[in-house]
Structure formats: C-alpha cells, structure tokens
Amino acid sequence: MLSFVVRRLAVAIPTLLILVILSFVLMYAAPGGPFNSERPLPPEVLANIEAKYGLDQPFWQQIVNYVWRVVTAFDFGPSFQYKDRSVNDIIAQGFPVTLTYGFWSFAVAVVVGVSLGIAAAVRQNSWLDYLAVGITVGAQVLPNFVMAPILLLLFTLWLGWLPGGGWNGGQWEYLVMPVIALSTSYMASIARITRSSMLEVLNTNFIRTARAKGLPMRRIIWRHAMKPAILPVLSYLGPTFVAMITGSVVIDIFFSTGGIGQFFVNSAFNRDYSVIMGITILVGALTILFNLLVDVLYAWIDPKIRY
Amino acid sequence: MLPNAARVKSVGEAAEIAAVQGRSLWSDARTRFFKNKAAVVSLIVLILIGAFALFGQFIAQYERDTVDFTLMGANAYQGVPSIETGHYFGTDSSGRDLFARVVQGTGISLMVGMVGAFVAVMVGTLYGAIAGYHGGRVDGIMMRIVDVLMSIPFMFVLILMLVIFGRSIFMLFLGIGLISWLDMARIARGQTLTIKNKEFVEVAHAIGVSPFRIILRHIIPNLLGIVVVYATLLVPSLIIYESFISFLGLGVQEPNTSLGALISEGASNMAYGVMWQLYFPLLFFVLTIFAFFFVGDGLRDALDPKDR
Numbered sequence: 360m361l362s363f364v365v366r367r368l369a370v371a372i373p374t375l376l377i378l379v380i381l382s383f384v385l386m387y388a389a390p391g392g393p394f395n396s397e398r399p400l401p402p403e404v405l406a407n408i409e410a411k412y413g414l415d416q417p418f419w420q421q422i423v424n425y426v427w428r429v430v431t432a433f434d435f436g437p438s439f440q441y442k443d444r445s446v447n448d449i450i451a452q453g454f455p456v457t458l459t460y461g462f463w464s465f466a467v468a469v470v471v472g473v474s475l476g477i478a479a480a481v482r483q484n485s486w487l488d489y490l491a492v493g494i495t496v497g498a499q500v501l502p503n504f505v506m507a508p509i510l511l512l513l514f515t516l517w518l519g520w521l522p523g524g525g526w527n528g529g530q531w532e533y534l535v536m537p538v539i540a541l542s543t544s545y546m547a548s549i550a551r552i553t554r555s556s557m558l559e560v561l562n563t564n565f566i567r568t569a570r571a572k573g574l575p576m577r578r579i580i581w582r583h584a585m586k587p588a589i590l591p592v593l594s595y596l597g598p599t600f601v602a603m604i605t606g607s608v609v610i611d612i613f614f615s616t617g618g619i620g621q622f623f624v625n626s627a628f629n630r631d632y633s634v635i636m637g638i639t640i641l642v643g644a645l646t647i648l649f650n651l652l653v654d655v656l657y658a659w660i661d662p663k664i665r666y
Numbered sequence: 667m668l669p670n671a672a673r674v675k676s677v678g679e680a681a682e683i684a685a686v687q688g689r690s691l692w693s694d695a696r697t698r699f700f701k702n703k704a705a706v707v708s709l710i711v712l713i714l715i716g717a718f719a720l721f722g723q724f725i726a727q728y729e730r731d732t733v734d735f736t737l738m739g740a741n742a743y744q745g746v747p748s749i750e751t752g753h754y755f756g757t758d759s760s761g762r763d764l765f766a767r768v769v770q771g772t773g774i775s776l777m778v779g780m781v782g783a784f785v786a787v788m789v790g791t792l793y794g795a796i797a798g799y800h801g802g803r804v805d806g807i808m809m810r811i812v813d814v815l816m817s818i819p820f821m822f823v824l825i826l827m828l829v830i831f832g833r834s835i836f837m838l839f840l841g842i843g844l845i846s847w848l849d850m851a852r853i854a855r856g857q858t859l860t861i862k863n864k865e866f867v868e869v870a871h872a873i874g875v876s877p878f879r880i881i882l883r884h885i886i887p888n889l890l891g892i893v894v895v896y897a898t899l900l901v902p903s904l905i906i907y908e909s910f911i912s913f914l915g916l917g918v919q920e921p922n923t924s925l926g927a928l929i930s931e932g933a934s935n936m937a938y939g940v941m942w943q944l945y946f947p948l949l950f951f952v953l954t955i956f957a958f959f960f961v962g963d964g965l966r967d968a969l970d971p972k973d974r
Binding site for chain 2: 388501
C-alpha cells in the first residue's frame with residue numbers, strides 16, 4: 360500500500376510541476392505586462408517597478424525563482440493589482456469560504472445522490488424509481504449557473520425566505536442556496552451512476568444466493584451489494600470535487616459569497632497574473648491530492664486492484 | 667486483368683444486394699432507436715431547434731444589432747414580448763430584439779458544441795486507437811500523458827488562456843477541444859484493445875497491411891458505434907462549458923452572443939421586471955440539452971450491445 364501511494368506521488372509531483380511551468384509560460388507569453396496602462400508610465404518608473412517584482416530578470420531566472428518560492432515557502436508572491444496584499448493573503452481570505460460551501464455541496468451531492476440511487480434501484484419500476492429518474496434527468500440540464508438564478512427568483516424574489524447574497528461568516532441561511540445550486544447537477548449524476556451500478560449488482564448470482572439463503576434485504580444491500588456498487592461512484596468523485604471548486608466562480612458571482620472564484624474572475628479581468636497563477640496552482644494541487652485519495656480508497660475497497 | 671476486374675464488379679454488386687436484404691448492425695440499431703419514443707421526440711425537437719437557429723432570422727422582424735432607442739428606460743413595460751410589436755421575445759436591456767438574439771445565440775451554442783465534439787472525437791479516437799493498437803511502451807507513455815492532462819483543472823487553465831491570448835471564438839474552440847478529447851481517447855483505447863485481437867485484424871496484419879492503415883480502415887470503423895454515442899453526449903456538455911465561459915464574459919463577445927451570454931444578461935437584469943430576458947434563452951438552453959441527452963441515451967441503447 361505504501362509503495363502504491365509513493366508511486367502515485369511520484370506521478371503527481373511532475374504533474375504539478377508541469378502545471379506550474381505551463382501557467383508561468385502562458386503568463387510570460389502574454390502580450391503586455393501587468394503595469395501597462397492607458398497612461399504609460401515613464402520608463403524609469405516602469406523599470407523600477409519591474410525590478411521590484413523581479414520582472415527584469417531573464418526568463419529562466421524568473422521561472423526558477425518562482426518555482427523555488429512556491430515549493431519551499433509556499434509563497435505565490437505579491438499581487439500585481441492590490442499593492443498592499445500578497446497572493447497568499449487573497450487565498451487566505453477567499454479559500455475558507457469556497458471550502459466551506461464546497462464541502463457541504465460535496466456532502467449533499469454524495470449523500471443524497473447515493474441514497475436516491477440505491478432507493479431507485481431497490482424499488483425498480485416503482486413510483487419512487489420513476490420519481491428519482493425524473494429528478495436526475497431534470498437536474499442534469501441545470502448546471503450551477505442556471506440553477507443559481509432560478510433559486511434566487513424562487514427563494515429571494517418570490518418567497519422572500521432567504522437572503523439574496525452575502526456570506527456573514529457562513530450562517531446557514533447564507534449557505535442554503537449556494538449549496539443547492541452547486542450540488543444539484545452532480546447529485547443527479549451520482550444518483551444515476553449509483554442506480555445503474557446497483558441494478559447491475561442486484562442481478563448477480565451472489566446476491567441471488569444471499570436472497571435464497573433468506574437474508575433480509577436490508578442486510579444484503581448494506582453488507583453485500585454496497586461495496587461493488589459504490590466503486591463507479593468513487594471514480595466519479597474526483598471530477599465532482601473539481602467541479603465544486605470551479606463552481607465557486609459562478610456561486611461567488613451570483614451570491615456575492617466572496618470565495619476564491621470571485622478573486623479569480625476579477626484577477627482575470629485585471630490581468631493580475633500572480634493571483635491567477637496562484638489560484639490555478641492551488642486548485643491543481645488539491646485536485647491531484649484528491650484524486651490520489653480516491654485512488655487509495657478505491658484500492659482499499661476493491662481487492663481486485665493490485666498495487 | 668480485365669476478367670478479374672469484371673468479377674470484382676459482380677462480387678461488389680452481389681454484396682450490395684446482400685446488404686439490402688441482410689440486417690446490418692446499423693439497420694438493427696435504427697429499428698431499436700425508432701422504437702424509443704423519448705429519443706425520437708427529442709430528435710424532432712433537435713431538428714426544430716436547428717431549423718430555428720438556421721432560419722429564425724427570416725422570421726425575425728428586426729436585425730439582431732438594431733438598437734431601438736425609444737425603449738431606453740422603458741424596457742420593462744414597452745419591450746414586453748408581443749406579436750404586435752414584432753418583438754416576439756421582447757427586447758434586451760439595450761433595446762435589441764431578443765428573438766433575433768436568441769436565434770443567433772442558439773446557433774453559436776450549437777456550433778460550438780458540434781464543432782468542439784467533432785474535433786474532440788477525431789483527435790481522441792485516433793489517439794486512443796493508436797495507443798491501444800501499439801500497446802506496450804507507446805501505450806504506456808501516451809496514456810500517462812492523458813492521465814497528467816486529466817488531473818489539471820482545465821476550467822482554470824482555459825480562463826487563463828482566454829485572458830492571456832484574448833477572447834476569441836477560436837481560442838474557445840481550442841481550449842474546449844483540449845479538454846474534451848481525453849475521455850474519448852480512453853474509451854477508444856479500451857475498445858481497440860479488444861478489437862485488435864480479433865481475426866480480421868490478424869488477417870490484415872498477415873497480408874501485410876501497414877499498421878496505420880489497419881487502424882484507419884479496420885479498427886476505427888468498428889469503434890464508430892461507441893464514438894457516435896459519445897459524440898452526441900459530448901455536445902450538450904460542451905454547450906454547458908461554452909455557456910459557462912460566456913456566462914463569465916470570457917467567451918463569445920458582443921455583438922455576437924450565445925445562450926450562456928444571454929442567460930447571464932437575463933440573470934443580471936432579473937430584478938428589473940424583465941423576466942423574459944431570462945426565460946427565453948433558458949428555455950432554449952434547457953430544451954437543447956435535454957434533447958441531446960435523450961438522443962444520446964437512445965443511441966446508446968441502440969448501439970451499445972452491453973446495455974441491452
């Protein structure tokens with residue numbers, strides 16, 4: 360097991376390095392620097408500013424410095440746009456917010472999705488099954504940026520039950536709509552995957568044997584069918600996790616939650632490269648870490664996988 | 667050589683007659699597909715939406731970029747959708763005819779989805795087939811590259827690219843294409859692994875057909891079923907991607923528009939009593955995605971022997 364984790368890490372580190380270098384090269388190749396504005400600065404001033412941010416050094420020196428700083432000190436450097444803040448400050452401010460509603464959305468998507476899928480599979484062709492299939496098909500066409508305005512219409516404008524935006528330290532009223540908007544379409548996908556894999560498992564011989572022996576259905580499902588049925592869901596968790604973080608971009612715009620997505624989009628429009636890169640690398644690292652976690656979990660549940 | 671050529675011709679004709687009488691995989695699949703009511707209805711909806719995108723401009727009473735200045739500030743009660751004024755879907759916040767804009771938005775969204783899916787499927791299938799056919803070290807390296815690319819958060823890299831190289835439809839195509847061929851490559855590789863051990867590939871190999879030709883003429887035609895299914899399911903997810911990017915304001919730029927950009931505009935004007943700006947683009951978006959999903963499901967049931 361340990362050697363498996365080590366080997367996976369050995370792949371993960373070059374991946375991350377490629378991501379860092381890729382985003383740095385993209386940034387370097389960009390026409391126009393972050394300090395080019397409508398009113399051009401005097402060349403001496405520009406030279407001074409560039410020297411301050413290390414932009415006057417040759418390309419290789421810059422990239423080595425950057426990678427070195429990120430790897431050793433986890434320091435993404437100063438923001439080009441907000442003079443008094445570093446990228447780390449911005450991440451420290453936005454990331455906990457994103458992580459909070461991301462975590463809840465993830466939990467809702469997995470728990471509700473898996474339960475719905477199992478319920479539908481066990482009672483195949485009942486009204487419950489049709490309801491579940493209906494919900495999953497409907498929710499599939501509702502990505503977060505469609506879901507968010509619908510929720511706002513319903514709960515804020517018409518019913519007036521929930522505040523239309525803001526964060527307020529993550530009180531539950533402020534969490535409800537972001538979590539629903541973010542989790543719905545993934546909940547639907549997870550339910551669909553669970554349902555079909557559960558149906559497949561329930562039709563196998565060992566389940567028939569268990570039923571013939573007279574085991575109660577509840578026990579069959581939890582003890583025997585659950586493990587093999589959950590495997591396809593596991594491999595879908597990686598993309599779900601990425602979507603929760605990426606969805607932050609939409610959630611922050613609609614609900615003004617102040618997460619990392621808001622900073623990402625603002626920096627994208629302001630050409631604040633260091634912030635964009637910092638966030639991209641952070642999300643990349645998290646993605647890789649999470650995928651590793653899923654793989655380990657997968658290997659732990661499925662004894663057929665050798666590592 | 668002449669008699670030989672004549673014989674080949676007659677064999678060809680014989681094959682043609684046999685093909686008419688026999689039941690090929692594709693005609694079987696067609697029968698199965700047309701038995702699926704949801705898929706057939708969705709196909710009709712899709713054709714209607716396509717016709718709307720192609721010919722809607724002839725029905726529209728206004729050009730899509732004509733600004734009606736008399737509506738300024740009075741949009742909420744004068745730009746209401748109505749048959750009399752000719753603004754079937756009302757007007758947007760700049761006083762442009764929303765019907766014409768929705769026509770264009772639907773067209774661009776469909777185009778991005780289909781062209782993107784086409785590129786992704788071409789690249790992915792070829793890549794996967796080559797990796798699967800060669801196997802061994804080549805396969806290892808090629809699939810490792812796919813693994814590495816897959817674990818990069820592409821939405822962020824795509825936004826980075828759009829910011830740095832400017833926002834253009836070409837960049838959008840490139841970025842979306844870069845994301846979406848990866849899954850196809852995996853699927854194609856998996857299928858190729860099972861196909862390449864079949865007798866007909868062995869025969870082709872034995873009579874000295876070059877590997878590239880085997881892949882092109884013998885392996886890829888046998889991947890076609892799964893490729894078609896995947897492509898139909900890929901189109902809606904690409905439309906969602908594109909809408910997401912356009913929603914952020916990084917995708918299709920004014921005066922052009924796409925469904926995502928229209929939804930974004932409608933959503934930001936929600937509070938001013940101009941709901942139709944959200945309803946109509948949303949309706950077309952949801953209908954298109956729905957229809958593609960159902961057609962894709964229908965095709966899978968018809969073509970994929972495993973799920974039958």
